[in-house]
Amino acid sequence: MSLVNTPTSFGSLSRSLHWLTALLILTAIPLGLIANSLPADASTIASKTLLFSLHKTLGVVAFFLGLARILAALLQPHPLPLHPKAKIANALAALVHWMLYISLVAVPLTGWIHHAALSGFAPILWPFGQDLPFVAKSQITADLFAAAHWLFTKLLVASVLLHIAGALKHHLIDRDDTLRRMTRGLKAPLQASAKAANLVPMLCALAIYAAAAALVFQMQDKAPPAATAAPPQTASQALGGNWQVSQGSLGFDVKQMGAEIAGSFASWSAEISFDETTTSGPAGEVLVTIDIGSLTLGAVTDQAKSADFFDVASYKTAQFKAQILAEAGSYQAVGILTIRGIARPLTLPFSLSLTGDTAQMQAAVSLDRRDFGIGAGFADESTVGFPVAVKIALTAERS
Incomplete structure (x- = not known):
């Protein structure tokens, strides 16, 4: 043949x-x-x-x-x-x-x-x-x-x-x-x-x-243009903070079926009161409000906004209210993170670079989605991972 x-x-x-x-x-x-x-x-x-x-x-x-x-x-x-x-x-x-x-x-x-x-x-x-x-x-x-x-x-x-x-x-x-x-x-x-x-x-x-x-x-x-998420909003001027965010990103990574998915929130506000001259102890306060509806999470954005996860219909915002502590040139924000109406303590170490009236901040922290009732029905970590790696970067100007 x-x-x-x-x-x-x-x-x-x-x-x-x-x-x-x-x-x-x-x-x-x-x-x-x-x-x-x-x-x-x-x-x-x-x-x-x-x-x-x-x-x-x-x-x-x-x-x-x-x-x-x-x-x-x-x-x-x-x-x-x-x-x-x-x-x-x-x-x-x-x-x-x-x-x-x-x-x-x-x-x-x-x-x-x-x-x-x-x-x-x-x-x-x-x-x-x-x-x-x-x-x-x-x-x-x-x-x-x-x-x-x-x-x-x-x-x-x-x-x-x-x-x-x-x-x-x-x-x-x-x-x-x-x-x-x-x-x-x-x-x-x-x-x-x-x-x-x-x-x-x-x-x-x-x-x-x-x-x-x-x-x-x-x-x-x-086709009608897709609705674009609002740019990051800063509430510093309205709420009396002395630093105003000029640009920034709030993202996270989570695994689904072993594959890593990158997500982000396009709209959030930050009120920052900070005294850079403090070298030890309380140096200020921060209040961050996140618009959960501005979430994007690749191909599973709609699923992430559903009642099984962030439940945007019931909980439109998340909030982090914390005190800024300084110690020997290092900083951390210690406070309460509230998602889906569930409040949990959170310590957020961050790096800070100051140049005149401009500050650049970066932070990373790992959360457990189960602490906030996110994906409570998905108890198998091989389906949706438990750890969520949060990444924050912003630039703020002294107001």
């Missing part, structure tokens, strides 16, 4: 790639549909995440397999058609084949880019990381390629159904050897009038995908 195609038969390479592709498609699509249908609550989140991870992992395999199939299609001859006079049918069959080839690359690639543009949910099950070169973390990029993935998936499903319908028609109605050529490598008689397919079906398939991509871009351009 030949490894490569001949004018009368499919080689074992083409047949193996064909059936492996079929297995991947018929597994990955149901996994995605089932995962989408599951609610993101404590009882199903582990199953939902695992199914999505399997779906994404099979998608990456399908992407590389698709590249291999296209390369094989271009480098080896395609067996000549059994019915050379059926020119329209042969052209349509070739078009469907090229639609499948392109789908095998375009569908998983758009899904992969969507995954890489966000942080977190449902990691790809491989050791090579979750990011892609030249794909920055961006909600706009994620939304664009999510829309493309959705539309391209429909083209893939349509192509698969047409391909199956054609195979069944040949086998059950025409009763020819088309299907047997792929299942058993059966050789068909060589017909002198038969001709190999030209490039027109491939170009038509590319044109269909180009039109679909243009439609996605057009739809995204016409």
